[in-house]
Amino acid sequence: MKITGAEALVKCLENENVKVVFGYPGAAICPFYDALLDSGIMHILTRHEQGAAHAASGYSRATDKVGVCAATSGPGATNLITGIATAYMDSIPMIAITGQVETGLIGRDVFQEVDITGATTPFCKHNYLVKDANDIPRIMKEAFHIASTGRPGPVLIDIPIDMQIQKIGFIYPESVNIKGYKPTYRGHLLQIKKVAEAVKNAQRPLICAGGGIISANASAELIELIEKCGIPVVTTLMGIGSIPSEHPMNLGMLGSHGSYGANNALYNADMLLILGARVGDRAMGAAHDIAKRAVIAHIDIDPAEIGKNIGTSIPVVGDIKESLKKLGEISTHGDKSHWIFKLEENVLKNQKHTEIKMESTTVNPGYFLDRLSGIIDEDTIITTEVGQNQIWAASHLRIMNPRTFITSGGLGTMGYGLPSAVGVKIGRPQAKVLSISGDGSFQMSLQELGTIKQYKLGVKIVLFNNSTLGMVRELQKLKYCGRYSAVILEDNPDFIKLVEAYGFTGERISSNEEIDGALDRMMENDGPYLLECMVDPEEPTL
Amino acid sequence: MAKHTLSVLVENHAGVLSRVAGLFSRRGFNIDSLTVGVTENPQVSRMTIVVDGDEYIVEQVSKQLNKLIDVIKIKQLDKADSVSRELVLLKVNADASTRSEIIQIVEIFRGNIVDVSKTTLTIEISGPTEKIEALVDMVRQFGIREIVRTGTIAIDRGNKIIEIDNT
Ligand SMILES: Cc1ncc(C[n+]2csc(CCOP(=O)(O)OP(=O)(O)O)c2C)c(N)n1
Numbered sequence: 001m002k003i004t005g006a007e008a009l010v011k012c013l014e015n016e017n018v019k020v021v022f023g024y025p026g027a028a029i030c031p032f033y034d035a036l037l038d039s040g041i042m043h044i045l046t047r048h049e050q051g052a053a054h055a056a057s058g059y060s061r062a063t064d065k066v067g068v069c070a071a072t073s074g075p076g077a078t079n080l081i082t083g084i085a086t087a088y089m090d091s092i093p094m095i096a097i098t099g100q101v102e103t104g105l106i107g108r109d110v111f112q113e114v115d116i117t118g119a120t121t122p123f124c125k126h127n128y129l130v131k132d133a134n135d136i137p138r139i140m141k142e143a144f145h146i147a148s149t150g151r152p153g154p155v156l157i158d159i160p161i162d163m164q165i166q167k168i169g170f171i172y173p174e175s176v177n178i179k180g181y182k183p184t185y186r187g188h189l190l191q192i193k194k195v196a197e198a199v200k201n202a203q204r205p206l207i208c209a210g211g212g213i214i215s216a217n218a219s220a221e222l223i224e225l226i227e228k229c230g231i232p233v234v235t236t237l238m239g240i241g242s243i244p245s246e247h248p249m250n251l252g253m254l255g256s257h258g259s260y261g262a263n264n265a266l267y268n269a270d271m272l273l274i275l276g277a278r279v280g281d282r283a284m285g286a287a288h289d290i291a292k293r294a295v296i297a298h299i300d301i302d303p304a305e306i307g308k309n310i311g312t313s314i315p316v317v318g319d320i321k322e323s324l325k326k327l328g329e330i331s332t333h334g335d336k337s338h339w340i341f342k343l344e345e346n347v348l349k350n351q352k353h354t355e356i357k358m359e360s361t362t363v364n365p366g367y368f369l370d371r372l373s374g375i376i377d378e379d380t381i382i383t384t385e386v387g388q389n390q391i392w393a394a395s396h397l398r399i400m401n402p403r404t405f406i407t408s409g410g411l412g413t414m415g416y417g418l419p420s421a422v423g424v425k426i427g428r429p430q431a432k433v434l435s436i437s438g439d440g441s442f443q444m445s446l447q448e449l450g451t452i453k454q455y456k457l458g459v460k461i462v463l464f465n466n467s468t469l470g471m472v473r474e475l476q477k478l479k480y481c482g483r484y485s486a487v488i489l490e491d492n493p494d495f496i497k498l499v500e501a502y503g504f505t506g507e508r509i510s511s512n513e514e515i516d517g518a519l520d521r522m523m524e525n526d527g528p529y530l531l532e533c534m535v536d537p538e539e540p541t542l
Numbered sequence: 543m544a545k546h547t548l549s550v551l552v553e554n555h556a557g558v559l560s561r562v563a564g565l566f567s568r569r570g571f572n573i574d575s576l577t578v579g580v581t582e583n584p585q586v587s588r589m590t591i592v593v594d595g596d597e598y599i600v601e602q603v604s605k606q607l608n609k610l611i612d613v614i615k616i617k618q619l620d621k622a623d624s625v626s627r628e629l630v631l632l633k634v635n636a637d638a639s640t641r642s643e644i645i646q647i648v649e650i651f652r653g654n655i656v657d658v659s660k661t662t663l664t665i666e667i668s669g670p671t672e673k674i675e676a677l678v679d680m681v682r683q684f685g686i687r688e689i690v691r692t693g694t695i696a697i698d699r700g701n702k703i704i705e706i707d708n709t
Binding site: 117118121122125126129131146178179180181302303304307308 | 561565606609610
């Protein structure tokens with residue numbers, strides 16, 4: 001029996017066990033939306049296509065499934081772009097489906113035509129323009145395979161409307177065979193042995209755990225290894241959650257916005273084992289110097305990351321989980337307690353102690369997050385925006401499990417936190433979902449409050465309102481002699497009234513003494529909730 | 543900086559060339575030349591890319607190209623162990639007084655005269671880049687009107703071939 005290309009598309013999604021599509025319709029994708037009605041797949045209508053892409057990416061991160069988003073041609077497709085690039089930079093598996101104008105009209109600049117495959121090529125793992133509807137099952141099978149295997153990433157499929165209407169015989173392929181795509185999963189044993197040897201011989205070994213640990217679900221293997229060999233760990237921003245914040249060997253986040261403990265360890269290490277991290281400039285600025293001081297070993301599924309930003313003496317290409325398992329097996333028990341002791345001593349010596357006054361006219365965000373950490377359970381999932389709020393969250397929140405700290409690391413996309421929380425809540429309805437926000441970022445995806453209202457999602461928002469684009473203001477203060485240019489958010493709206501219009505409960509606090517009571521009220525409420533904290537614009541990031 | 547020759551087997555379908563070219567511009571790699579044509583297998587095209595850069599750049603280029611799903615296989619060709627050729631068409635000024643001298647030079651280089659007019663000669667020459675450059679140098683004095691170059695293609699010497707593993 002023949003079915004339409006659009007029906008085939010939906011069947012492919014069903015075959016891939018897709019439960020939800022985040023999207024926004026338009027003429028060029030209408031056949032797909034029509035076919036969607038006859039399937040059990042839920043559709044979440046976001047209020048902007050960028051929100052759909054971010055929601056799909058949040059969904060992927062929280063659930064370890066492939067998030068799917070859909071949009072129409074032209075402006076619908078271009079609105080997805082920031083979400084696709086965000087997912088690409090953080091290696092998040094995602095499928096984006098876009099409608100396209102009729103095949104015969106492509107290239108003639110007809111209404112709502114854009115070359116979306118051309119536009120997204122630099123920040124997609126792969127993309128397809130469907131030229132024959134009979135290819136739809138193969139393309140979809142390949143797309144899911146490519147998105148979710150190897151180093152994960154977004155894949156876009158652009159489907160002209162006539163391809164959605166054309167009738168085809170449907171057989172979903174059981175396997176894929178892509179000549180040019182064969183990720184290496186098994187790390188070379190000899191290389192892994194070399195890593196074990198280097199760890200053993202090192203006086204001051206250190207592990208840098210990146211987002212790769214989380215995408216490979218390798219936390220248990222990581223923790224087993226460090227406990228066996230006695231190696232301390234620092235994480236990147238993307239690696240937060242790979243090892244519990246409270247683990248005694250976890251020294252925190254490294255980098256320009258990282259902790260003293262983590263950076264001090266990196267500075268003093270004589271051996272560095274990088275796991276699923278791409279040595280980005282924010283994490284390891286002076287990578288060249290690090291390589292001079294320490295023996296570098298790097299395990300990554302993507303060979304192109306090894307040697308890209310740091311000279312590596314022991315490269316291992318392969319799946320982190322498998323490689324760590326092997327490494328754990330062949331490593332000998334080690335005792336590096338003198339080194340860990342030294343690190344702890346340094347941290348103690350350099351501890352800043354800021355006294356928190358309870359009666360205050362603003363909320364101290366660090367203290368607030370410390371208090372919040374004390375009351376959230378381990379399954380609470382945090383999303384963040386970008387700016388000071390992101391770094392405050394990264395450095396203060398107690399994150400105990402992988403996939404519970406969701407943030408835009410590589411692209412640093414403001415407006416990510418709220419829509420990604422939508423995706424997280426859809427994917428993990430039982431978990432408490434809390435979005436940490438700044439007043440700038442919050443207003444970039446504000447419209448998704450409507451999505452939260454429509455689908456009755458109990459998303460909680462903590463809004464640090466400092467009436468400025470705090471992180472940029474701080475940069476201008478320190479690097480541009482305090483000449484503030486376009487960073488003041490003068491005359492913000494009344495955010496409480498605003499969210500109330502969307503069915504939220506809202507509360508505003510402006511002193512530290514109000515924190516505990518307000519937190520209790522927020523956590524007891526199952527509905528959508530916004531807690532606005534008035535923050536001093538002078539509050540530093542670190 | 544040194545020149546490196548990469549042979550790249552790619553899927554023979556639309557969009558592949560733009561993906562490869564886009565990658566070079568995005569990552570800031572310099573291409574000297576890029577040629578592409580279909581292979582004995584009609585589903586596969588072969589590109590020859592000459593890259594300007596040090597070992598780090600060449601490694602990065604190879605690894606990043608390898609990440610493209612449409613790229614099937616990459617091999618860096620060893621200069622001493624491969625044969626490389628380029629085809630060039632050259633239009634030079636030539637009149638009765640210079641024509642025979644030019645023809646003589648072209649003969650020495652084993653080139654061909656493929657077109658002639660009252661004021662020009664068109665030369666066809668193929669060979670490794672050095673030979674072509676030498677000829678261009680020799681005829682420059684007559685006045686070069688136009689040059690068209692195909693870019694380098696290259697192949698391994700001996701019985702070595704670049705095979706697609708079908709695992
Ligand atoms: C889409 C986007 N535009 C601009 C920036 C640059 N930027 C980085 S942080 C920041 C300020 C964020 O302000 P806010 O959300 O209020 O957070 P705060 O720093 O005050 O906590 C800006 C504008 C960005 N990261 N993303």
